[in-house]
Amino acid sequence: MAGNEWIAEWILTEPLDNLWVVAGEVHYYRNPALIFITDGQSVWNIHGEKIQVSSGQLIAAEKDTVIKIMEGGTADLTGWEIHFHTYKPFSSEEGGADVDWKVPDGHTFQQVQLTGHALAGLGHYFRDNGTQNFIPIRLSNQSLVYELLKHLYRNQPDSGQTTGEGLLRSITYMQEHYGEIITRNQLARITGVSPWHYSRKFSERYGISPLSYLAQYRVYRAQEQLLLTRSTSQAISGQVGFEDVHYFSRRFKQFTGVSPRNYAQTLNQRKIVALAPLLAETMIGLGVIPHAVVSSPVLLAEHQLELFTAHGVEILETDQFNLDVERISQVQPELILGPFITEDKKQKLRTIAPVITDLQLDLEDLLIPLGTLLHKEKAAAGISRALAARVNEARNQLNPVIQSAATVMVLRIEPFGYRYLGGRSNRISRLLYDHLGLGLPEPLKAGEAWFNPCSAELLSLADPDYLFVERRVMEHFDAEDSSRKLMESSQWKNLKAARNQQVFYIDTRLWVDGCGTSGYPVILDQIVSFLSGSEAVCAQ
CATH class of the missing domain: 3.40.50.1980 (Nitrogenase molybdenum iron protein domain)
Structure with a gap:
């Protein structure tokens, strides 16, 4: 047996908790771990390096890894962390000698995007995690560890340097230093070839000369500044790396067809x-x-x-x-x-x-800034007033429900569990509990996230008068098994909302992803219709 062989042994599999969406929280790993993201996005700092993680990604962490949660993620992050340790087989030491496992790409952590086929193949590991039989749990999780490790070790890149990699280094340099003076000789040195060879290889690969590429990249950044700031053309030209404002204007018009002064007024076209x-x-x-x-x-x-x-x-x-x-x-x-x-x-x-x-993907936080960006301030203000009037009308229609102090809960059924909509969040939460004044069950008021973990026991404690149910729509997983198990449970059958046929099924595509200027009124109409008693559907 080769000296570098080792065995990975599963220790623990657990879901990511609410603290994984709280900026400033720190997570420390005493053992190696594999973190699998099933939904949402987040920004982490791992050993001083800032990374973005999102659904379908696998992050491998070595022993003693520290992960700090940063600002900028989404409130619906979900996933699993799988802890394991490694040891050398057939060692003279009892149980085998421990091996200090390192991620295969040579860094202190590794990030891999899994494909659709791979994602679909992982679903059953997490759906079966709730079984009480110890042996199947251990066998399934041991298999899961090796399945995930396989994705880390697959297709490791060759470490040899090529001209293509040198060209990519020069592009990275342009992107990071476009506001500074950059010459062809500098870029050639970064690539590791002569200036003449650099220009020829760059043009062959990208269909444009390196300095034209740089000029275009600078103009793109100038366009952003013209839309986001009130800076003058002269100030912007210097910020993006043009030493002469007249040359900047000439190049800007060459790429956009208009002068910097007139650019913002042409967005409609x-x-x-x-x-x-x-x-x-x-x-x-x-x-x-x-x-x-x-x-x-x-x-x-x-x-x-x-x-x-x-x-x-x-x-x-x-x-x-x-x-x-x-x-x-x-x-x-x-x-x-x-x-x-x-x-x-x-x-x-x-x-x-x-x-x-x-x-922002919250209509209330998006409408005015987007209207300003697109020079449609009057239209944005008009839509805002119209939506406010619709909300007031709906609130008046729902006054009997509001006055009765009835409670309303939104339950999300996910492939691997359940979550509920918090009362102090945004989007639909703001509409239901703030603008419409509907009541949230007391046991749920501690949940500050957009969607918070929910057990069958917590659902029983909440026992809402009205229950909106979202069966989470995702590409590679479905919530049917989770939904079936919940509907068959005694906790579900004893809910007031279920007994009184006040359970309403809502569509992820509309309530979560479609709440824009057209979708918002549709959702309002559904809420009024559901709570006024004409659209109730009780799960059998």
Whole structure:
């Protein structure tokens, strides 16, 4: 047996708790661990390195790893952490000598994006985790450890340097130092070839000269500054690396067709790609038609599909939480608008167009800033007033429910468990419990996250008068098993809402992903209809 062989032994599998969405929280690993993200996004700091994690990713942590939660993630992060230890077999020491396991790529941690096929193959491990039989639990989790480790060791890149890698290093340098003076000789030295050879290889690979690439990248960043700030053209030209404002204006017009002064007024005529359906829906409400929208087919609400089809908006299909940069590049966007996305994806998008991200996917927090960005302030204010009037009308209709002090709960059934909507969050939470004044069951008031873990016991304690149920829609997992187990439980059958036929099923695509300028009134109508007694459906 080779001297570097070892055996991995499973220790513990547990879900990520609420502390994983709290900025500033620190998690320490005494043993190696594999962290599998099943939903949402987050920003972590691991040993001083800031990374973005999202659904479908596997993060491997060595012994003594410290993970700090940073600002910028989503409140619906879910996943599992699988702890294990490694030892050398057939050692003279009893139980085998411990091995200090290192991640295969040579760093202190490793991050891998799993494919759809791999994700689908992992689901049964977590669905079966609740069994009480010790031997099947241990065998299943031992198999899970090796299944996840297999993804880490697969297709490790060759460490040898190539000219292509040198060119990529030069591009990275341009992206990180575009505001400084950059010469062809500098870029050639970074690549490790002569200036002449560098220009030829760069042009062959990317179809543009390196200095033209740099000029275009600088203009993209200038476009962002013109939209996000009130800085003058002269100030912006210096910030993005142009020493002469007249040369900047000439290059800017060459790439955009207009001068920097007139650029912001031409957004209506440009090919804008929205990275979320709710953004595209809200843009259309403001009177700006995006050229394309990025969406996972399973998460696109019916009203959004009809809206985009009616306005000729191209739908760029992509996997949930896995942005297809190449597909976006093919439509040659002139501006990309999106919510929070991982830094690596953002950097790739910034090479093909100006990019503005971190837009909120809560209509109330999005409407006015988006209207300002698109020079549609009056339209945004008008929509805001109209929605406020609709909310007041709905509140009046629901007054008997509100006055009765009846409680309302939103339960999310997920592939691997249950969560409930917190009362001090945003989006639908704000609408139900703040604007409409509906009551949250007392046992649930401690939950501050958007969606909080919910056990069958907590559901029994909450015992709401009205229960909205969302069967979570995801690409690679389904919630049918979790739903069936809950409906068959005694806790469910004893709920007031179930006994009184006050259980209402809601659509993830509308209530979570489709609450834009068109979807918001639809949701309001559903709430009024459900709580007024005309649409109740009790699970059998």
